[in-house]
Amino acid sequence: MTLHNIKLTVNGLPVEAAVDDRLTLADFLRHQLNLTGTHIGCEHGVCGACTILVDNVSARSCLMLAVQTDGLAVRTVEGLQATDGTLHPLQAAFRDNHGLQCGYCTPGMLMTLVEFLGENPQPSAADVREAISGNLCRCTGYQRIVESALDAAKRLNEQEP
Amino acid sequence: MKPPPFAYHSATSIPEAIQLLSKLENAKLLAGGQSLMAMLNLRYLHPENLVDINRIPELSGITIDQGRLRIGAMTRQQAIKASAEVKAAAPIFAETLAYVGHRQTRNRGTIGGSLCHLDPAAELPALALLHDAMVTVAGPRGERKIEMAAFIVDYMTTAVQADELVTLIEFPLWRAGHGYGFAEFARRHGDFAIAAVACLMESDSEGRMTRVAISVAGVAATAIRLTAAEAALIGKVAGPEAFAAAAACCADIAAVGDVHGSAEYRKKVAAVMLRRALTDAQSRMAKNG
Amino acid sequence: MSVMGKSVRRIEDVPLITGKGRFVDDVRAPGVLHGAFLRSSQAHAKIQRIDATAAKAMPGVHAVLLLDDILPVMTRRRMMGGNRSGKLPETLIPTALAEDEVCFAGQPIALVIADSRYLAEDAAERIEVDYEPLPAVSDCRRGIGESSPSVQTAIKSNLITSYDVGYGDVEAAFKNATHVFGDTFSQHRGGGHSIEGRGMLVEYSSGSFTVWASTQKPHDLYQMLVDLLELDENQLRVITPDVGGGFGPKLIVYPEDIALAAAAKLLKRSVKWTEDRREHFLGAIQERDQYWTMEIATDSEGLILGLRGKLLHDLGAYAYQDVNLPYNSATSVSGPYIVPAYAMTVEVGLTNKVPVSSVRGAGYPQPAFVMERLMDRIARELGLDRAEVRRRNIIPVDQMPYEKPLKARSGAAIVYDSGDYLACQAEILAVADWDGFPARQAAARKDGRYIGIGMANAVKGTGRGPFESGMVRISASGRISIYTGATAMGQGLATALAQICADQFGVEADDVTVVAGDTAMIPLGLGGFASRQLVTAGSSVLLASRATATKAKTLAGHILGVAAEDLEIVQGDVKIIAAKQLVVDKKKPQSISLGELSRILRGAPGYAFPEGLEPGLEATFHFRTDALAYANATHVVEVEVDPEIGEVKILRYIALQDSGRLINPVIVDGQVHGGIAHGISNALFEWMGYDENAQPVTTTFAEYLLPTAMEIPPFETLYKESPSPINPLGVKGAGEVGTIPVTAAIASAIEDALTPFGVRVLHAPINPEQLLEMIEEGSKKQRPS
Incomplete structure (x- = not known):
């Protein structure tokens, strides 16, 4: 086993770390950086709970190695809130529309939707359903997540000048 | 579960990757990792070495020239799906890629990775087979080109040697305005198919089919071409009667069953998907050309 | 200004949406060691030899523990001291790690404690186990037969208990009936599959333990650990952090929990174990395997005179807690209907599978499926509308509170405390345009589309005491x-x-x-x-x-x-x-x-x-409280079946629920949505597969299908609020009610869609391949060649 020195940014802040060959990105974020908002639900790439953004595109952090993020920009749920504490419009929409129950799948849903709404400012409910089809939720039956996403789209559009 | 121990190596050029593969014992290539990492996490595999080829820029890219669509092996599935050039020249790609996993896996997953993994129900090997794609493989003995039909050896087995890597996949393009259809049934959106059928079609001014290609995923041990059905269609007028006859060929597929569907069921679904894919192809061909 | 009855924003949400939730695996403990279990690869085997020498010698490994290693710090070998659900064989109660016989694939045999989870799993792979395979029982129906091999060698018969439930003169009811209809039904098992698995952190500090557990029953875990590890009450604290979903499996105190806590006591170290998904498939309880053989007797108008039959409940390989699900099932089958005479024989059988306990619905979805399918059968046989048959048999509001001549397991009478079932049914049917559906169906069929509508009622006892x-x-x-x-x-x-x-x-x-x-x-x-x-x-x-x-x-x-x-x-x-x-x-x-x-x-x-x-x-x-507050629901669903491949698509889903007074309507609505989704999943997707040798064949989320947002339709939900008179809030439970009628309603809709093929849905989950076979069977009968 070798330790690899990596430099990356996480939520905009520079991070330097030494990581094992086989350390998954999810475990690195959770246990080495203590960013436990990224959750692990299956570790075989199906449930989507560990979804984060790597260089602005969504990825399953259980299916990447920490060492692979050398030089890249990682964004997690902890990076959504503004520095003054203002919730991201998606977070606010989830809160106002009962978009979560146990909250375990929620960070993955949020990160998936950050990417999706960035590309699709005016989605239909069906578009949202397809977008989150790689994220399993056992609590909500998805409906209020879909409603939250649609509400978030509206809020984001209103934010735009 | 956590992956078993291995040594991680990152290659920054094709020669370096080949060198690492040649030198290292029991090494696996890490492409997009969307299948490999899951298998490692489940400890289905215990490689001693992992050679990461994500930092080799020349392995990625899409170009179209002289009637050929050339896709670098490490091109992400999402990049192919989103490419306007690909959509214009070979619209079946975008349509098919909508069925490949989910956005998060397409962002990482690569075309070369999918071809090398060769899951029998994967869509991309079926597309490559459909187009008679040519796969370029680089190794210590130089470069070689393998026709897709020969690239597929057996269940999850390719013609790529342990010290080689796929660098490029070339798809001969069909005439502008060709018909295309892709139909798939999976239990859930994004799952590997129970049966998926891709087809391409060209016809003459009377509506007689002059050129047809059909490939099937999810039914046999590998993606297959349905040559009998193709032959049955050539010269026939495109329409329900001809398509029904072609669909009957699905009964002869050497099908393999699993927990999601028996061999018999998969053949039946394939026949239905074939009819639907051909019907789509016909309607699009009529519209386009 | 009162906040009761208002859909206020949840106080839980801000940490959860900002990544500051604290689930058990998020809790940091200095110097913590990590556990991984070696689990049985065999469904049934004698363990002849275990060699952990190589595993123990691996870097970072602190201990490889077998049952004999942890027993010195425990008061008892078996996890429960007897049980309340009757006399069951002692060996049904599990040990924290396997003895010399393993009885299901996934049973924990050894616990590795190492510096990291990675290293613990490495070592677990290196433990050598010599198994002498024994014949395994996969199908409970065959397993209770005389010639079947034993699930546990210490238990001669796999039929571990059998009892009768009922009332009234059933013989006479059937003798005097105009019609008697019989069918056999089954439902297959699935898992809980909260997206967060189980998990436990035991923090050790000078003889005291703080346990963080992802559990539905922290006080039960506390009592069990105090008892089994011989602790003073002040030596232990159990804290429930944020829990990423429960759905049943987390109400059990598992062998893994005891083994881990024992390891902490033995090693005097903090230890942690986080269940991974594969372990959830192999070790967390599952539910729904029941086989019902039923007969219903009616008069010429479709009024129910009697109901009788036999229920076989598959318990799996061990009893992880009191065996009460089959009793729930047998006492709830008549649902919202008046059944004058009733006789059931309940049998509980063992299989070499993961032990069974409650998954959302807890023994209620199966009887609802049985009863509602029988109501549809009566309707079809008598040429009556399905809603009309229910209307004739439903308990009218003027008979509330309505006592069923049965006892809940507390010993209290089963008394439906309140609710207007008929009004609920009428309201949802109006919203669904039930009466207008046949015209829509006929129009669709002209276009070659097979659409159908189905309905089901359910009643669920909620708010279990004491x-x-x-x-x-x-x-x-x-x-x-x-x-x-x-x-x-x-x-x-x-x-x-x-x-x-x-x-x-x-x-x-x-x-x-x-x-x-x-x-x-x-x-x-x-x-x-x-x-x-x-x-x-x-x-x-x-x-x-x-x-x-x-x-x-x-x-x-x-x-x-x-x-x-x-x-x-x-x-x-x-x-x-x-x-x-x-x-x-x-x-x-x-x-x-x-x-x-x-x-x-x-x-x-x-x-x-x-x-x-x-x-x-x-x-x-x-x-x-010993009495239960009975919530009720009526669901209506429209489906379309693709008759060429057997695929079922849900076109519309409407649910009406009466959970008494609503404290926070949007939260209840969320519970109903989740409940329906779980029901749809049970009806059409989730199938925990085992082969003939009881080897599990679906142990990843790629093999075991949880539906995505693409398969789950939007829901329309309606509420009635009949306050419960038996608690000061007037509330009734909500969480499971939405699950109970779903499979029945979907089955009803599929049969309706496929009327031309005479398809009958008696088993769940309903998979497309089996549905296609029935469609093909039906077409053959229709057009004999």
């Missing part, structure tokens, strides 16, 4: 806190309890802190299961809030010189009600804060204490 704890305490800062043994697994329990409490103090829900499932803060509790928490803990919190408010007013009255009745509590201050004063003396204080009252009631050394009041601005209640 009690739940609720303490309300106001701090010197004036902050109001609730402590309860109820457990939050995502339902929004904290918000609902906060609303109940806030109402008494004139504050908002987020002014109240809720601590659920911390044994150091509240000594007694039962936890989260059986759709019970709002009924039981909610009632306790209401009573404790009222008592605390009364205490505050009494003391404030002394201080302000007015009667307690002349005071109100507004935004955390006790104030003299303006209208009660003729003249306002501006020199006299008009109000006093709750914080000040709390400080007074904490006492000051040597100073006088208000007379007639107990110290502390707080109150604790344990709302006691």
Whole structure:
């Protein structure tokens, strides 16, 4: 086993770390950086709970190695809130529309939707359903997540000048 | 579960990757990792070495020239799906890629990775087979080109040697305005198919089919071409009667069953998907050309 | 202004949406070691030899523990000391790690403790086990046969118990019936599959243990650990952090939990184990395997005269807790209908599979499926509308409360406390345009589309007792806190309890802190299961809030010189009600804060204490109940079946639920949505497969299908509020009710869509391949070649 020195940014802040060959990105974020908002639900790439953004595109952090993020920009749920504490419009929409129950799948849903709404400012409910089809939720039956996403789209559009 | 121990190596050029593969014992290539990492996490595999080829820029890219669509092996599935050039020249790609996993896996997953993994129900090997794609493989003995039909050896087995890597996949393009259809049934959106059928079609001014290609995923041990059905269609007028006859060929597929569907069921679904894919192809061909 | 009955935003949400939730695997403990289990690869085998030499020698490995290694720190070999559900063979109660026989694939054999989970798994792979395979039982129906091999060699018959449930003269009912219809039904097992798995962290500090567990029953875990590890109560604290979903499996104290805690005691180290998904498939309880052979007798008008049959319940390989699901099933099958005579034989059989206990619905979805399918059968045979047959047999509102001549497992009579089932059915059918569907169906069929509509009713006993704890305490800062043994697994329990409490103090829900499932803060509790928490803990919190408010007013009255009745509590201050004063003396204080009252009631050394009041601005209640509050639901679903491939698509889903008074409607709506989704998943997707040798064949989320947002349709939900008379809030449970009628309703709709093929849906899950076979069978009969 070798330790690899990596430099990356996480939520905009520079991070330097030494990581094992086989350390998954999810475990690195959770246990080495203590960013436990990224959750692990299956570790075989199906449930989507560990979804984060790597260089602005969504990825399953259980299916990447920490060492692979050398030089890249990682964004997690902890990076959504503004520095003054203002919730991201998606977070606010989830809160106002009962978009979560146990909250375990929620960070993955949020990160998936950050990417999706960035590309699709005016989605239909069906578009949202397809977008989150790689994220399993056992609590909500998805409906209020879909409603939250649609509400978030509206809020984001209103934010735009 | 956590992956078993291995040594991680990152290659920054094709020669370096080949060198690492040649030198290292029991090494696996890490492409997009969307299948490999899951298998490692489940400890289905215990490689001693992992050679990461994500930092080799020349392995990625899409170009179209002289009637050929050339896709670098490490091109992400999402990049192919989103490419306007690909959509214009070979619209079946975008349509098919909508069925490949989910956005998060397409962002990482690569075309070369999918071809090398060769899951029998994967869509991309079926597309490559459909187009008679040519796969370029680089190794210590130089470069070689393998026709897709020969690239597929057996269940999850390719013609790529342990010290080689796929660098490029070339798809001969069909005439502008060709018909295309892709139909798939999976239990859930994004799952590997129970049966998926891709087809391409060209016809003459009377509506007689002059050129047809059909490939099937999810039914046999590998993606297959349905040559009998193709032959049955050539010269026939495109329409329900001809398509029904072609669909009957699905009964002869050497099908393999699993927990999601028996061999018999998969053949039946394939026949239905074939009819639907051909019907789509016909309607699009009529519209386009 | 009251916050009761309002869809206020949840107080739980901000940490959860900002990544600051704290789930068990997020809790950091200095110097913690990590556990991984070696699990049986065999469904049934004798263990001849275990060699852990190589594993123990691996870097970072602290221990490889077998049963004999942990027994010295335990009081007992087996996990439970007897059980309440009758005499069962002793070896049904599991040991924390396997003895010399393993009885299901996935059973924990050894626990590796290492510096990291990675290293622990490496070592677990290196443990050598020599198995002598024994014949395994995969199918419970064959397993109870005389010639079947034993599931456990110590238990000769796999039919471990059998009993009768019923009432009335069933023989006569069937003799006098105009019609008798019989069918056999089955439902297959699935898992809980909360997206967060199980998990436990045991922090060790000089002989004391703080256990963080993702559990539905922290007090049960606490009692079991105190008992099995021979601890003083003050040596142990169990804390429930955020729980990423429960759905049943987390109500069990598992062998893994005991083994891990024993390891901490043995090694005097903090240890952690986080269940991974594969382990959830192999080790967390599953449910639904039941086989029903039923007959129903009716008169010429379709009125039910009698119901009889046999139920075989597959328990798996061990009893992880009292065996009560088949009793739930057998006593709930008649649902909302009047069944004058009833006789069931219940059999409980073993298989070499993961043990069975409650998964959302807990023995209710299967009987609902059976009964509702029988109602459809009557309708078809008699040429009646399916809704009409139900209407004729449903318990009318003027017979409420309605007593079924059966006993719940508390021994209390089964009394449906309230509800207007007929009105519920009528309302949802109107919304669904049930009567207009045949015309829509005929039009669709002309286009070659097979659409169908189905319905199902359900009744669920909720709020299982005997009690739940609720303490309300106001701090010197004036902050109001609730402590309860109820457990939050995502339902929004904290918000609902906060609303109940806030109402008494004139504050908002987020002014109240809720601590659920911390044994150091509240000594007694039962936890989260059986759709019970709002009924039981909610009632306790209401009573404790009222008592605390009364205490505050009494003391404030002394201080302000007015009667307690002349005071109100507004935004955390006790104030003299303006209208009660003729003249306002501006020199006299008009109000006093709750914080000040709390400080007074904490006492000051040597100073006088208000007379007639107990110290502390707080109150604790344990709302006691043996009776259940019966919630009900009617669901209507429209489906389209692709007859060429057997695919079922849900076109419209409507649910009407009566969960009594709603404290927070949007939270209840969320529970109903989740319940329906679980039901759809059971009906069409989830299939925990085992081969003939009881080897599991679906152990990843790629093989075991949980539906995505693409498969789950949008829901339309309707509510009725028939207050329950048996608790002070008038509430009924919500969490499981939405699951119960779903499979039945979908089956009904599929049959309706496929009427031309005469398809009958008697088994669930309904998979496309089997459906296609039935369609093909039906076409053959239709057009003989």
